[in-house]
Amino acid sequence: MPKILVTGASGFIGHHFCEHILKNTDWNIIGVDRLNYASTGYDRLRDTGSYTDERVRVFAHDFSQPIEEGLAYEIGEPDFIVHMGAETHVDNSIKNAMPFVKSNVLGTVEMLNFARTLPNLKKFIYFSTDEVFGPAPIGTSYKEWDRYNCTNPYAASKAAGEEFCLAYANTYGIPLLITHSMNVYGERQHKEKFIPIIINKVLNGETLEIHCKDGVPARRSWIHARNSSDAVLYLLRHDLPLRDKYNITGEAEYCNRDLANFVAKIIGKPLKYKMVDFYANRPGHDPRYMLDGTKIHQAGWIMPIDFENSLTKTIKWSIENPRWLQ
Numbered sequence: 001m002p003k004i005l006v007t008g009a010s011g012f013i014g015h016h017f018c019e020h021i022l023k024n025t026d027w028n029i030i031g032v033d034r035l036n037y038a039s040t041g042y043d044r045l046r047d048t049g050s051y052t053d054e055r056v057r058v059f060a061h062d063f064s065q066p067i068e069e070g071l072a073y074e075i076g077e078p079d080f081i082v083h084m085g086a087e088t089h090v091d092n093s094i095k096n097a098m099p100f101v102k103s104n105v106l107g108t109v110e111m112l113n114f115a116r117t118l119p120n121l122k123k124f125i126y127f128s129t130d131e132v133f134g135p136a137p138i139g140t141s142y143k144e145w146d147r148y149n150c151t152n153p154y155a156a157s158k159a160a161g162e163e164f165c166l167a168y169a170n171t172y173g174i175p176l177l178i179t180h181s182m183n184v185y186g187e188r189q190h191k192e193k194f195i196p197i198i199i200n201k202v203l204n205g206e207t208l209e210i211h212c213k214d215g216v217p218a219r220r221s222w223i224h225a226r227n228s229s230d231a232v233l234y235l236l237r238h239d240l241p242l243r244d245k246y247n248i249t250g251e252a253e254y255c256n257r258d259l260a261n262f263v264a265k266i267i268g269k270p271l272k273y274k275m276v277d278f279y280a281n282r283p284g285h286d287p288r289y290m291l292d293g294t295k296i297h298q299a300g301w302i303m304p305i306d307f308e309n310s311l312t313k314t315i316k317w318s319i320e321n322p323r324w325l326q
Contacts, residue, residue: 001026001027001028001055002025002026002027002028002079002080003027003028003029003030003076003077003078003079003080004021004027004028004029004030004078004079004080004081004082004236005030005031005032005075005078005080005081005082006018006021006029006030006031006032006082006084007031007032007033007063007081007082007083007084007085007107007111008032008033008083008084008085008086009029009031009032009033009045009058009084009085010031010033010035010039010040010041010042010044010045010058011033011038011039011044011084011085012038012044012184012186012188012189012190012193012225013084013127013184013225013228013229014031014033014084014085015044015045015048015050015188016186016187016225016226016228016229017082017084017225017228017229017232017233018031018045018048018050018056019048019049019050019229020226020229020230020233021229021233022050022053022055022056024230024233025233026055027055028055028056028057029050029055029056029057030057030058030059030075030076030078031045031056031057031058031059032058032059032061032063032075032085033058033059033060033061033085034060034061034062034063034064034085034103035060036087038088038089038190038192040188040190042058044188045058047188057074059071059074059075062107063085063103063107063110063111064102064103064106064107064110065110066110066113066114067110067113067114072114072117077118077120077121078118078121079120079121079122080121080122080123080124080125080236081111081114081115081118081121081123081124081125082125082127082232082236083108083111083124083125083126083127084127085103085107086103086104086107086127086157086158086161087099087100087103087104087154087157088129088154089154089192089193090131090152090154090155090284090285091192092154093152093153093154093157093284094152094153094284097153097156097157100153100154100157101153101157101160103157104154104157104158104160104161105157105160105161105164107161108126108160108161108164108165109164111124112124112164112165112168112172112174115168115174116168116172116174121174121175122175123175123176123177123235123236123242124165124174124175124176124177125176125177125178125179125232125235125236126161126162126165126176126177126178126179127179127181127232128158128159128161128162128178128179128180128181129154129155129158129180129181130142130180130181130182130183130221130247130289130290130291131150131151131152131154131155131158131286131289132148132150132155132158132159132162132180133146133147133148133149133180133289133291134148134149134150134151134155134286135149135151135286135287135288135289136286136288136289136290137288138288140290141290141291141292142247142290142291142292143247143292143294143295144178144180144244144245144246144247144292144295145245151284151285151286152284152285152286153284162178165178166178166243169242169243170243175242176242176243176244177235177240177242177243177244177245177246178244178245178246179231179232179235179245179246179247179248180245180246180247180248180291181223181228181248182220182221182222182223182248182249182250182289182290182291183220183221183222183223183250183289184222184223184224184225184228185222185223185224185225185311185314186224186225186226186310186314187225187314187317187318187321187324188324189324191324191325191326194220194256194259195259195263195311195314195315196318196324196325198259198260198263198264199263199267199315199318199319199325200325201272202260202263202264202267202269202270202271203267203269203319203325205269205272206272207272207273207274208260208271208272208273208274209273209274209276210256210257210260210273210274210275210276211256211276211285211287212275212276212277212287213277213287214277215275215277216255216287217255217256217257217258217275218255218256218285218286218287218288219253219254219255219256219287219288220250220253220254220256220259220288220289221249221250221251221252221253221254221289221290221291222250222251222252222253222254222259222307222311223248223249223250223251224251224305224307224310224311224314226304226305226310227248227251227303227304227305227310228248230301230303230304231246231248231296231301231303232248234296234299234300234301235296235301238299238300240299246295246296246299247291247292247293247295247296248291248293248296249291249292249293249296250291250307251303251305251306251307251310252307252308253290257273257275260273262308262311263311263315266311266312266315266316267315267319
């Protein structure tokens with residue numbers, strides 16, 4: 001059976017992707033994860049049943065270090081590599097950029113070096129972010145090859161990883177695709193992310209800070225992890241030109257206040273909030289990001305799940321499984 005190597009397999013997006021692969025293919029999965037604070041060990045994989053599935057093997061390895069001979073032997077020769085593992089929290093990157101450089105830049109180079117040893121590798125997908133393009137004014141949606149304008153260390157580290165991917169594709173023939181995804185949400189997301197924060201604040205009757213600029217709330221476009229996983233699997237399965245990029249766009253654009261009100265309505269409790277002119281003091285954060293998803297849709301991908309139903313399901317699931325909010 002085909003074999004796929006997934007970095008960050010124990011993380012939030014990675015574990016959803018592994019579950020999606022198991023449900024929709026007969027492929028074998030090799031997971032690589034360094035198990036940092038955001039992974040909660042293997043608990044996400046255990047919770048979905050992936051950890052005990054006979055088609056899954058997971059190795060604890062810091063992929064910013066070389067894959068040594070013994071680990072390479074255990075991994076074997078994957079047909080696909082999906083490099084999802086990364087440091088992702090913007091606040092943390094502003095406090096200390098070096099872990100992001102090590103994970104997102106050096107880690108990407110090490111995975112590319114491993115890919116060079118695989119003569120039969122079919123595709124290497126680098127999972128990147130909308131933040132590499134920087135702030136998007138209202139009415140602006142960035143295409144895949146538009147100029148980059150990184151405004152925080154996290155975005156810069158992901159952009160640097162992209163450039164190394166392109167360089168390796170050109171120099172060594174790595175069969176590369178790059179994706180840009182928007183704000184991903186779903187079950188078992190780390191409590192530091194915005195939707196789990198909203199749920200916790202509403203449940204506990206606490207005041208939520210909503211970031212704004214000149215009184216205008218920040219805006220984001222949201223996509224459930226099942227949808228982003230489906231898009232990546234589509235790119236793996238279909239014969240598309242390599243050394244290219246695809247935007248995986250969100251299902252809906254919401255200002256943060258409207259999103260918080262939606263969550264509170266589903267929970268059935270009032271929203272307490274205050275507007276905070278956050279961006280004046282934290283220039284590493286941007287009020288709006290937006291991508292143009294025309295290209296992947298023209299390639300034939302159709303989003304399987306709509307926003308309101310998937311968010312409602314996520315909220316109700318989180319309330320029924322409170323350990324993931326703690």
